[in-house]
Amino acid sequence: xxxxxxxxxxVTVVTAAAAMLVACATGRGTSVEDxxxxxxxxxxxxxxxxxxxxxxGRDVSPDTEETSVDDVPDDAPEPxxxxxxGPPFPTVIVAVDTRLSATAVRAGQAVFASCDAIDADGxxxxxxxxxxxxYVIAPAAALEVVSGNELRALQAGNASVSCAIPSLSLIDxxxxxxxxxxxxxxxxxxxxxxxxxxxxxxxxxxxxxYDEQGNYIPDAELEVLVDPFGxxxxxxxxxxxxxxxxxxxxxxxxxxxxxxxxxxxxxxPGLPAALAVGITPDRGIYTIGDVVSLTWTVTDExxxxxxxxxxxxxxxxxVPTFGxxxxxxxxxxxxxxxxxxARPTATGSPLxxxxxxxxxxxxxxxxxxxxxxxxxxxxxxxxPVLIEGTVGDEFGVAQVRVNGIEAYIRPDNTFIAEVPxxxxxxxxxxxxxxxxxxxxxxxxxxxxxxxxxPEGTFxxxxxxxxxxxxxxxxxxxxxxxxxxxxxxxxxLNSSQLRTxxxxxxxxxxxxxxxxxxxxxxxxxxxSVGVNxxxxxxxxxxxxxxxxxxGGLRTSVNVRGIRVGLRVRxxxxxxxxxxxxxxxxxxTFDVGLAGGRPRLALRSLDAVDVGGIDSxxxxxxxxxxxxxxxxxxxxxxxxxxxxxRDFVQNEISAVLDDTLSGLDISSLGANFDVPxxxxxxxxxxxxxxxxxxxxxxxxxAIFGIGSRFTAPIAHGGATLGALQPPGAILDDxxxxxxxxxxxxxxxxxxxxxxxxxxxxxxxxxxxxxLGGVPxxxxxxxxxxxxxVAVGRTGNDIDLHFGGLRAQVTYPSILAxxxxxxxxxxxxxxxxxxxDSELDFRDIRLTEFYFDPISTEIDASTxxxxxxxxxxxxxxxxxxxxxxxxxxxxIPAFELxxxxxxxxxxxxxxxxxxxxxLTVDERHLVLQGNFGTR
Numbered sequence: 001x002x003x004x005x006x007x008x009x010x011v012t013v014v015t016a017a018a019a020m021l022v023a024c025a026t027g028r029g030t031s032v033e034d035x036x037x038x039x040x041x042x043x044x045x046x047x048x049x050x051x052x053x054x055x056x057g058r059d060v061s062p063d064t065e066e067t068s069v070d071d072v073p074d075d076a077p078e079p080x081x082x083x084x085x086g087p088p089f090p091t092v093i094v095a096v097d098t099r100l101s102a103t104a105v106r107a108g109q110a111v112f113a114s115c116d117a118i119d120a121d122g123x124x125x126x127x128x129x130x131x132x133x134x135y136v137i138a139p140a141a142a143l144e145v146v147s148g149n150e151l152r153a154l155q156a157g158n159a160s161v162s163c164a165i166p167s168l169s170l171i172d173x174x175x176x177x178x179x180x181x182x183x184x185x186x187x188x189x190x191x192x193x194x195x196x197x198x199x200x201x202x203x204x205x206x207x208x209x210y211d212e213q214g215n216y217i218p219d220a221e222l223e224v225l226v227d228p229f230g231x232x233x234x235x236x237x238x239x240x241x242x243x244x245x246x247x248x249x250x251x252x253x254x255x256x257x258x259x260x261x262x263x264x265x266x267x268x269p270g271l272p273a274a275l276a277v278g279i280t281p282d283r284g285i286y287t288i289g290d291v292v293s294l295t296w297t298v299t300d301e302x303x304x305x306x307x308x309x310x311x312x313x314x315x316x317x318x319v320p321t322f323g324x325x326x327x328x329x330x331x332x333x334x335x336x337x338x339x340x341x342a343r344p345t346a347t348g349s350p351l352x353x354x355x356x357x358x359x360x361x362x363x364x365x366x367x368x369x370x371x372x373x374x375x376x377x378x379x380x381x382x383x384p385v386l387i388e389g390t391v392g393d394e395f396g397v398a399q400v401r402v403n404g405i406e407a408y409i410r411p412d413n414t415f416i417a418e419v420p421x422x423x424x425x426x427x428x429x430x431x432x433x434x435x436x437x438x439x440x441x442x443x444x445x446x447x448x449x450x451x452x453x454p455e456g457t458f459x460x461x462x463x464x465x466x467x468x469x470x471x472x473x474x475x476x477x478x479x480x481x482x483x484x485x486x487x488x489x490x491x492l493n494s495s496q497l498r499t500x501x502x503x504x505x506x507x508x509x510x511x512x513x514x515x516x517x518x519x520x521x522x523x524x525x526x527s528v529g530v531n532x533x534x535x536x537x538x539x540x541x542x543x544x545x546x547x548x549x550g551g552l553r554t555s556v557n558v559r560g561i562r563v564g565l566r567v568r569x570x571x572x573x574x575x576x577x578x579x580x581x582x583x584x585x586x587t588f589d590v591g592l593a594g595g596r597p598r599l600a601l602r603s604l605d606a607v608d609v610g611g612i613d614s615x616x617x618x619x620x621x622x623x624x625x626x627x628x629x630x631x632x633x634x635x636x637x638x639x640x641x642x643x644r645d646f647v648q649n650e651i652s653a654v655l656d657d658t659l660s661g662l663d664i665s666s667l668g669a670n671f672d673v674p675x676x677x678x679x680x681x682x683x684x685x686x687x688x689x690x691x692x693x694x695x696x697x698x699x700a701i702f703g704i705g706s707r708f709t710a711p712i713a714h715g716g717a718t719l720g721a722l723q724p725p726g727a728i729l730d731d732x733x734x735x736x737x738x739x740x741x742x743x744x745x746x747x748x749x750x751x752x753x754x755x756x757x758x759x760x761x762x763x764x765x766x767x768x769l770g771g772v773p774x775x776x777x778x779x780x781x782x783x784x785x786x787v788a789v790g791r792t793g794n795d796i797d798l799h800f801g802g803l804r805a806q807v808t809y810p811s812i813l814a815x816x817x818x819x820x821x822x823x824x825x826x827x828x829x830x831x832x833x834d835s836e837l838d839f840r841d842i843r844l845t846e847f848y849f850d851p852i853s854t855e856i857d858a859s860t861x862x863x864x865x866x867x868x869x870x871x872x873x874x875x876x877x878x879x880x881x882x883x884x885x886x887x888x889i890p891a892f893e894l895x896x897x898x899x900x901x902x903x904x905x906x907x908x909x910x911x912x913x914x915x916l917t918v919d920e921r922h923l924v925l926q927g928n929f930g931t932r
Contacts, residue, residue, distance in 0.1 A: 092119040092519075093127075098163040098176040101508035101638060105153045107183035107213045110641045112634050113149045113176075115163035116513050123524055124515040127165070136162040136171060142180060150637060153180045156215035183211035184649055185220050185254035190263045192250055199245050199270045199302050205238045205263075207252030225251045227595020228458060231669045231685025231709060232302065244456075244687065244709065245269045245304040251594030253660070255653040255897075258600030260593045270300035272309050273346035276715035276756075277339050277353035281372035282783045284804045284818045285358045285852045286329055290367075294325040295717045296339045296353065297756075301346050303685075303711045305456060312340040329359045353715065358818075360853055366391050366430050368444035369414070373820065374783025374802030376447045376719040381423035387444065388416050391432045399433040421448045424722065424789040425799025427822050427848050443848040445801035445822045447784050451723035453749055455756060459721075460691035460705035461729035462743040463664070465890045465911075467700045470737040471929035472552065473545040482912075482930035484655065485545035485554075487894075487903065491651050492556055494901045498537040501642045505532045505563065508638060512630050514569050517622070526570045528626055533564035533574065547697050551590045551602060554651070557583040558643055563635060565627065567619060575616030577631040583608035584644055588652060590659070590695050597693055597702065599656035601648060607640060657895035658909070662702060664688060665893075665908065666835045666886040673754060673882045676762040676875055684753060685709040694731075703729055704890060708749045713758030714782070721745060721752035722787045724921045737929040738911045740889050741922045744796070747788045750883040755785030759879060760803075769870045778871050779806040786876060790920035795828040797845070798876055809867065812860050819864070820850040823872045827880065829923065831916040834932065835887045839880040842873050887916075887925060891932055908932040 101112035115133045116124045127133065135151070137143050142159035143151045151161070160175035193204040209220035224240060226233050232244035242248060244267065251262040278295040286292065298309040313325050316336045320328045327337060334356055341351035370388040371377050377385065391397050392413050400407040400415045407417035407430075419428060428444040453459045473485035481487070491497075505511075514529030538560030546553045561579040566572075585606040588599045614628055664686075672681035685708065692703035723745040730741030754760070760782035766772035783802030790796055801822035808816045824846040830838040849865050856864070891910030899905045914927040 093117045093125065093165070093168060093170070094120050096133075096163045096165055096170045096172050097124075097174070098161055098172045099510075099513065100161060100176045100178055101634065102504065103177070103507065104179040104181065106181050107153050107156055107211050107215050109153055109183070109645060110146065110637070111143070111151050111153060111178060112508070112638060113151055113161055113163065114513075114634070115149075115165075115172075116515065117165070119516070119519075121523070123527065124513050125519060125524075126515055126517055131165060131167060134164045134166060136164055136175075138162075138175070143178075149634070153178070153183075154213045156180050156182045156211075156213075182215040182217040182220075183213065185209040185217055185222075185257040186212035187214075187259040187261065188220075188222065188252045188254050188257050189261045190250055190252040192263045192265060195263065195265045196268065197242070197265065198268050199243050199300055199304050200241065203240050203242070203250070203265060205240060205250055205252065207238070209252075209254055209257070220254055223253050225253050225594045225596055227251070228687050228689035228705075228707065229595070230687035230707075232687060242267045243302040243304075244685070245300075245302075249595055253594050253596070255895075256599070256649065256656050258589075258593070258598070260598075262594060269304035269306045270302065271344055271346040272298045272306050272341050272351055273301040274299045274303075274711065275339060275341055275351040275353040276712050277337075277355050278715035278717065279337070279355050279357065280375070280717055281368070282374050282716070282781075282802075282804065283367070283852070284820070285360050287367075288329055288332065288359060290359075291322060291326060291328045292337075292357070294327075294337055294339055294355070295715055296325070297712050297715050298341055298351070299712050303709055305712075310342045312342065314338045314340070329357075332359050334358055355715075365440045366432050366442035368428075368430070368442065371444065371446035373444055374446070374716070376449075376452075376717070376784070377421075378450060378452070378719055379421065379448060380450045381421055381448055381725065383421055384418045385421045385426070385446075385448070386416055386418050387428055387430075388414060389430060389444065390414050391430075396435045397432055398435050398437075401431045401433075403429055423449060423725065424787050424797070425784070425801040425822065425824060427801060427824075427846065429848075441850075443820060443822065443850050445784070445820070445848075447722065447787065447799075447801070449719075449722045451725065451745075452720035453723060453745060453752075454720040455718060455752060456707065456709055457720075458687070458689055458691075458705040458707045459723070459728065459743075459745055459749060460689075461703040462706055462746045462749075463688075463704040463888055463890065464730050464739075464741045465662075465702045465704075466731070466734050466739040466741075467702075467929065468734055468737050469547050469698065472547060472700070474737075474929075475544070477542070480930065481903070481907075481909070482928065483545070484658070484892075484909070485543055487654060487658065487898070488543040488545060488554060488556070488651050489541075490903055491654060491898075491901045492541040492543050492558070493539055496650065496900065497541075497558070497643070497646050498535060500646055501537070501639055502535040504638055504642050505535055505635070508532070508634075511565070511635060512626070517626065518570075524570075526623075528570070528623055529568040530627060530630060531566045531568060533566050535564070536560065536562040536576075538562070547695060547700060548587060549696055551588050551695055552599070552655075553585065553587045553605070554647070555583060555585040556643070556647055556651075557581055557608075561639065563631065563639075567616065567623065567627065571619060571623060573616045573618050575614065575619070575627075577627060577635070578613045578615070579631075579636065579639070580610035580613075581608070582610065582636075582640060582643060584640075584647060586644075586647060586652075588655075590693055590700070592690055592693055595689060596660040597662055597690060599652055599659055601652065604644065607644075609636065609640075612636075654895065654898055654901075657897060658892050661893035661895060662690075662890055663893060664704070664888045664890050666889050666891075671885070673757075673759065673879075675759060676764060676878060679762075682710050682754060682757040682759055684750070684757075692729075699733060701729075701731060702890060706746055706749065706888070708753040710753045710757035712756045714756050714761060716783055718752070718756070721748040721785075723748070724790055726921055730922045730924070734926055736915075736926045738927055740887070740911055740914075740925045742888060742924075743922055744788045744790050746888070747884055747923075748785075751787065751879070752785045754879060754883055755782060760785070760875065762875075764871050764875065766867070769867075769874055772867050772870065773809070773811055776809045776811075776867060777807075778868060779808075780871075780875070781805070786879070790918065790922070792919060794916065794918045795826055796918060798825045798827060798842075798880070799823075800825070800872060800876060801848075803872075805868065805871075807864060807868070809864060812863055817854045817856070818852045819868070820852060821848065821868055821872065823847045823869070825873065825876055827876075829916065829918055831887065831914060831925070834911070834914060835889050837881075837884055837887055839877065842877050842880075844869055844873065847872075887914075887923070889914075889925065904931070 512530035518526035
């Protein structure tokens with residue numbers, strides 16, 4: 001576009017000189033050299049500079065007639081002869097200056113260098129085509145040349161750039177200075193002052209951030225994350241206190257940083273602080289010769305299990321022992337069995353726990369040996385179970401039937417029978433007949449399953465939130481904040497983007513220094529300079545957010561770009577250059593980092609630039625070409641880079657912060673469950689961790705694991721919380737924008753935690769039931785936790801067996817009696833509002849009631865059964881409503897940084913207008929996506 005070097009030569013023909021001026025002015029024409037005479041065929045380009053020459057007061061008209069020898073009159077004076085002075089003068093460029101588009105950038109950002117050639121008169125002139133320009137960078141590692149005049153900052157600190165023209169041996173001896181600040185956090189390193197600690201102790205965390213180029217970032221905004229989190233984990237800036245034993249990943253995090261280097265620490269239980277004692281088999285009343293085993297659970301002050309504590313045992317009165325914690329009864333009476341935990345303990349004193357049993361020589365005629373009453377059996381539901389027991393009668397035993405099937409009786413009065421099993425509670429009815437035809441019966445109860453969640457551990461994927469494409473982008477910008485892309489759209493149309501581009505253009509001004517673009521040996525004819533005036537972004541800008549394998553792809557389109565410019569120099573004018581649109585497409589990876597969902601840039605996929613239009617009054621031709629060429633190069637690239645940085649730094653940071661803010665606020669980190677008998681509530685801790693993120697073009701699945709904890713008060717043996725058969729994760733495709741599924745194993749986790757916390761070991765009085773004498777009561781002890789078993793339809797079954805109760809009913813019983821109880825109930829589930837669960841219409845489907853060593857008449861039995869049925873229904877009704885008061889619904893919390901874009905910080909994006917369904921494994925909510 002710019003003319004080639006114009007050399008000054010002495011000529012003998014005036015018209016040739018004029019033609020050369022035109023050629024130099026326009027940069028066009030074909031030159032022919034004949035000794036020192038240059039003849040320029042200007043052709044049709046002369047008209048383009050005629051007006052400019054006239055304005056300058058010089059005659060540069062190409063219409064002068066060519067004079068030949070034949071046309072010279074005879075009497076004309078001889079022309080002056082000018083001697084040839086040799087070759088043309090050397091180039092007029094005597095120096096080079098350096099300009100940068102900014103005085104300060106961040107590492108990783110681009111800066112544009114402009115090299116201005118200076119002639120002998122001190123004017124800026126165009127660098128001829130074919131003349132190469134290079135850059136001298138100090139320190140050399142501070143920047144790299146990307147392409148052309150685009151440099152990328154690498155090393156934080158102060159740097160300088162000097163333009164150089166090697167062919168002319170020129171270098172700028174006054175370099176342009178550039179301050180390079182660290183870029184956005186890329187790698188964040190976590191260090192802790194210890195990797196092993198005891199529950200309740202503090203760990204000090206040191207966070208260090210580096211940008212992608214490895215520069216240390218002294219002022220990075222960092223956050224300490226702990227995985228798992230929730231109950232028992234507290235973060236205080238750079239200090240972390242953990243009360244729950246286990247392995248934890250501590251991670252320093254910064255918004256948008258993809259490389260998070262974590263520290264793994266192990267938290268051990270503290271000294272023994274609490275002791276819970278149980279017994280197996282638990283019959284309430286034993287006979288002489290029975291053998292029992294004590295079970296014990298020792299925990300520290302935070303409820304963590306203490307493995308293999310030093311324990312001792314005793315019995316009062318003394319009975320024979322059969323190994324550690326095993327006893328055989330050889331006499332009637334009330335026996336106290338005691339467990340001791342020796343020092344050191346948290347209290348400084350030994351821990352003592354006891355249990356009393358009754359040994360009666362008469363005893364029941366039927367005992368369940370295997371499975372023991374209230375046992376948990378690990379096996380596939382549906383498989384046959386071999387039932388073993390003992391039966392005795394002074395008149396001899398004629399027959400034993402188990403669930404109506406005749407059992408085999410051995411000579412030692414033990415019997416065996418095989419019965420099919422079911423998932424959950426199994427109630428086996430045993431009937432014995434003596435030789436005289438008299439009969440008795442007993443119900444053996446056990447819990448069956450082949451998948452269990454050990455207590456105090458996480459069950460991964462028991463909460464799953466699935467989002468479809470509509471939750472990420474519903475392609476509708478007029479229906480409120482109901483997709484993640486609405487965040488991008490709002491941010492993209494805020495004033496911040498225009499402000500950022502405007503600041504960058506101001507820093508780069510002058511965009512084109514005043515430069516001589518039309519030159520001759522008479523001097524500069526036309527000089528041009530371009531200054532920045534204003535930036536408009538009229539929009540509307542739009543964006544899309546699309547699910548791809550493993551991540552998200554965003555495409556942004558910025559419209560209505562107009563840059564106001566002032567052209568200075570020989571000819572002055574104000575105007576603007578417009579760009580119809582500029583689009584960028586980026587792909588981000590979505591995964592887990594530091595125990596949270598995170599977003600990290602995968603690639604910059606495409607840049608689309610629309611049409612360019614200019615509007616200047618009084619300017620035409622090559623001057624407009626200069627302005628448009630400037631816009632097509634430096635200005636366009638600067639705007640492109642600013643939009644790219646805005647998307648990468650601002651928009652992706654908000655998305656990353658929003659994704660990492662996914663939490664379950666409906667339950668909270670802990671909640672209290674009231675005791676059935678009005679005692680101090682049981683504090684239940686709720687911990688969560690993210691177990692997976694799976695993204696494909698149709699959906700994104702966020703899998704979450706849960707853990708429930710409470711102080712242990714019940715010392716019975718346990719396999720853990722029952723899980724339904726099959727996969728834990730619900731990965732079915734949603735029917736609506738959002739699907740949140742909770743595996744029934746989570747409900748069983750809560751019920752198991754409450755059972756171990758002693759919720760079901762309670763006294764239930766008649767005054768709380770209605771229709772029962774106020775002085776009637778049942779003192780319950782639960783050998784088994786209630787368990788939920790799924791079924792099709794909007795209800796579930798609850799199995800509650802292995803109960804022992806001491807029943808007082810003065811109006812019909814002279815003395816309290818001991819009974820075994822169990823029931824299966826069915827309950828419907830309703831959703832109240834957006835998250836509250838209501839377990840309704842609890843109704844019995846099975847019930848058993850066994851008085852132990854007591855004969856009662858039919859009328860008394862009927863009254864007691866009615867009382868105890870009401871008791872079980874009331875216990876389950878209260879415990880279900882309190883155990884899971886709200887559906888654990890994950891939601892995205894909007895970070896505080898969104899306030900500058902006019903978005904509601906602290907609001908939650910999640911499930912709206914939910915509909916509840918229940919199947920054999922899951923409670924499922926489906927609904928729309930929006931602000932909760």
